[in-house]
Amino acid sequence: MENNNDKIICSELFQKHRKVEVVLYPAVLAWKEIEKSSKRSSGTCESEHRQTVEVCEIVAVHKTEDEVDAQARSHTKRINQPSQQYPYAFTVSYVRKTRQHLWRCADVTFHCADQQICEQWIQVTNEQLSILTNRPKNLLVYINPYGGKRRGERIYEQKVAPVFRRAGILTDVIVTERANHARDHLKTEANLDDYDGVVCVGGDGMFSEILHGLVTRIQTDHGVDQNQPDAELVPCSLRIGIIPAGSTDCICFATQGTNDPVTSALHIVVGDSQPMDxxxxxxxxxxxxxxxxxxxxxxxxxxxxxxxxxxxxxxxxxxxxxxxxxxxxxxxxxxxxxxxxxxxxxxxxxxxxxxxxxxxCQHKPSSKDEHDEASEEKEKPADDSDxxxxxxxxxxxxxxxxxxxxxxxxxxxxxxxxxxxxxxxxxxxxxxxxxxxxxxxxxxxxxxxxxxxxxxxxxxxxxxxxxxxxxxxxxxxxxxxxxxxxxxxxxxxxxxxxxxxxxxxxxxxxxxxxxxxxxxxxxxxxCQLIRLFARGIEEQQDAEVAV
Ligand SMILES: CCCCCCCCCCCCC/C=C/[C@@H](O)[C@H](COP(=O)(O)O)NC(=O)CCCCCCCCCCCCCCC
Ligand SMILES: Nc1ncnc2c1ncn2[C@@H]1O[C@H](COP(=O)(O)OP(=O)(O)O)[C@@H](O)[C@H]1O
Ligand SMILES: [Ca+2]
Missing domain, CATH: 2.60.200.40 (Tumour Suppressor Smad4)
Structure with missing residues (x-):
């Protein structure tokens, strides 16, 4: 393993039955197969098939579980018999973009010969992940059990919670007991300082509750009177994630291009941020x-x-x-x-x-526009509000x-x-x-x-x-x-x-x-009063990660 000051590390590891060269650049993890070439007397040649994953789209890296490890060892033994040489393993979970804006969490497991090298890979990858400060660590989750087809709780437990666990995100989960439960809890009870974001499991109506709870709470905390139509509202620092479990779910669809709970969970994990009017x-x-x-x-x-x-x-x-x-x-x-x-x-x-x-949307009304508006105000006769x-x-x-x-x-x-x-x-x-x-x-x-x-x-x-x-x-x-x-x-x-x-x-x-x-x-x-854990709809790209 090479480890220079720029933290580029490179090792020859084993993935499934293939020997691969794995490199971690400052923002990209890349691996490609090293094939034994019978045509070349000198040994190996590099396959053209290089896979890359941006570090910002890595969900987590973990030491591979014992049984998975054992399975992999027995698998590699049968095919290549390198298990004795590669008894340690780590797994990188990452975002794999499939068709129609749909994201999945994929795993790649690398086996290595040396325990220290294995641990070093985990450590250096984690160091790179820790630089990504936009990722949430603590989330407050509200589930509407009656939204859409009444599958909110199941969707959260089966599809979303495992992704959050994998990413090491801590959650406090509240299953609502009545309409406006989430809104009222956010308005008066929730300790917002404990969280990096709020997650809404439900439809547009449930989102509306979360929106009202959060925005009202922030205005109250800052002494802003919402009854004043011209009051300058204070933007929310907490982002909102939407797990679609309602009937229309247009806010989710229009901000990420699909109504899919796993995709939403992954946008939350990678810490996306989409401002919204x-x-x-x-x-x-x-x-x-x-x-x-x-x-x-x-x-x-x-x-x-x-x-x-x-x-x-x-x-x-x-x-x-x-x-x-x-x-x-x-x-x-x-x-x-x-x-x-x-x-x-x-x-x-x-x-x-x-x-x-x-x-x-990047042309947020700037100070210039505000200035123009202000001078416009001044020119206006007092009674000419129209x-x-x-x-x-x-x-x-x-x-x-x-x-x-x-x-x-x-x-x-x-x-x-x-x-x-x-x-x-x-x-x-x-x-x-x-x-x-x-x-x-x-x-x-x-x-x-x-x-x-x-x-x-x-x-x-x-x-x-x-x-x-x-x-x-x-x-x-x-x-x-x-x-x-x-x-x-x-x-x-x-x-x-x-x-x-x-x-x-x-x-x-x-x-x-x-x-x-x-x-x-x-x-x-x-303009841009709130932010979602989303990035807007991406232009359609190739289905798989770059090759
Ligand atoms: C002929 C087919 C026409 C299809 C027209 C579809 C237009 C759909 C536009 C939908 C805009 C939705 C805007 C979002 C609204 C939501 O905030 C809100 C709440 O969502 P939630 O339940 O998840 O909490 N949803 C809604 O208000 C639902 C609006 C749904 C409107 C559906 C309208 C269907 C019209 C069917 C007309 C049929 C004519 C047939 C003539 C033979
Ligand atoms: N526990 C609950 N019991 C009854 N209604 C609830 C509960 N939690 C939230 N609601 C309300 O349910 C309504 C619909 O929720 P939503 O999640 O948008 O589903 P849908 O998309 O099917 O309308 C919202 O007005 C919300 O305030
Ligand atoms: Ca707009």
Whole structure:
């Protein structure tokens, strides 16, 4: 073994029945077979097949267990009879990337002749791992036993806990006993200083609990009043990991590209970090909720409200309620006002999807932007709080605000395929009253490659803030003709007033899978308020580790 000052170590070891040269560079572990060559008189030649694993994707290194060791020895004895020469062994567990963003924990065991060398390999690899300070050591885990198909506990015990154990992560596990148990525990009881992160085993609703518990706790600890819509919220230092065990699991899917518990566990182990925007929702200056994925009024609000009655159906309740809501074909009158985002964050209809290391999300509103904003504030007359806002009156089948793509297995590209996880904006999608067939075509486009925004009755804006006010019987605003899209299907102003009875019905807001109890809301995006143990969706790469 060579061991220079840069800690490159290199040994000839045995892997299965093959003799391999194993090298640990400062950030990469590599091994390749050394073949006996009958053609060469001088002995060995190197195989082309070199395997590499980045140290940051090593889960752990362990002295190989006795029985595994014994098996390996008997195996090697039969084939090559080198067991006497290689009686010691260590196993490296690492992330193996397979298809479709799916990660698995793979093991490679190396046998060596010398106990000291074996121990030195373990020690040096562990030293390299200890430099990776972004890895969590202590986690607080909340399991919703009733989420999705009620498999949360089993998923955690069978798929996740073994990975955490292997990585030496210590956990405190709480299986929730009631709705809001996790939220309340985080708000008041949990000793956050004891942990590097919080793990949520459940669906988007369970994530919402964790989000509210954590964000509220941090604001309380820092004396920030969440009821102030313009309050600058304090970001959370603890990251959140999501083990998908719910019905939609769109937050997990949209941040790692798959809903797979082992993949999630591995993103937590390697200490990934993905910042994420959070929308704060207020009603008349009173804080209601936070949202990270979908805030939907009309169609998605109605689907959710109806689906709660059929929770026993599990994830299928959304299909049933979706079908019923589609047949009801309701529309709702209201006024939407919004503050458009700057051009440098792109547009919902550009094809710049948010991917791992996204450039647009790295352009966090900098001091320059904040300065611009501040000077803008100053220029503003005191009573002109609507400066820069656009106002749209209309009858809508759906009003959706997607702060991220909302990709999920039902719609792999999501409600807004180009929405960004951490750009400080949300994509406001307005689906106006249209025929059933038109709305069906729009829905269908969420499942194929066609552009769901390319319809006369759909418009989409990238915004930093928005407000919604439903129409009341005694308050139906006169529609501003200039705000209406040019379509023969839209009613003229006079008929709008005549037919207001059919547009003063109210829906409810679906806020990440929870119903809001108010319909008039003010929404403001808080840029990168939280971080997840995730890295965004990676561009598709070769299936196996580099060769
Ligand atoms: C014709 C097929 C149309 C399929 C359209 C699929 C669009 C799906 C977009 C899904 C966006 C999901 C956004 C995430 C919401 C979640 O926060 C939230 C909570 O999740 P949790 O239960 O895990 O806690 N989930 C939801 O609100 C569920 C929304 C699911 C909507 C499903 C809608 C299905 C529509 C079916 C229409 C059928 C028309 C048939 C006509 C013959
Ligand atoms: N122990 C519990 N009993 C009942 N409800 C719970 C419990 N723990 C969490 N919940 C609630 O269950 C709801 C749904 O949870 P979630 O994990 O998102 O599953 P799903 O995706 O199936 O909706 C959430 O509103 C959450 O607050
Ligand atoms: Ca966003």
């Amino acid at each position: 959070v929308c704060s929702v207020h009603h008349n200056g009173v804080f209601l909720k936070y949202s990270v994925s979908l805030l939907g009024y009309g169609f998605y609000g109605d689907v959710l409200a109806d689906s709660e009655r059929n929770r026993w159906l599990g994830p299928a309740r959304y299909d049933l309620s979706g079908f019923k809501t589609f047949l009801s074909h309701n529309h709702y009158g209201g006024t939407v006002s919004f503050l458009p985002a700057d051009d440098n964050v792109g547009h919902p209809r550009d094809k710049l999807q948010c991917r791992s290391g996204c450039r647009i 400066r820069g806002w656009s106002v749209i009156h209309g009858k809508f089948i759906a009003i959706n605000s997607a702060s991220m793509s909302c990709a999920c297995p039902r719609s792999p590209k999501g409600l807004s395929p180009s929405a960004h996880l951490a750009d400080g904006t949300t994509d406001l999608i307005l689906v106006r009253k249209c025929s059933r067939l038109d709305f069906f075509k729009h829905l269908l486009r969420h499942t194929n490659n066609n552009d769901q925004f390319d319809h006369w009755f759909v418009e989409v804006h990238r915004v930093r803030k928005f407000r919604f006010q439903p129409w009341h019987h005694n308050f139906v605003p006169l529609e501003d003709a200039s705000e209406r899209p040019l379509s023969p299907d839209l009613s003229p102003i006079s008929s709008l007033q005549e037919t207001c009875d059919d547009c003063t019905a109210e829906s409810s807001w679906n806020c990440d899978g929870e119903i809001l109890h108010h319909t008039a809301i003010q929404v403001s995006v808080q």
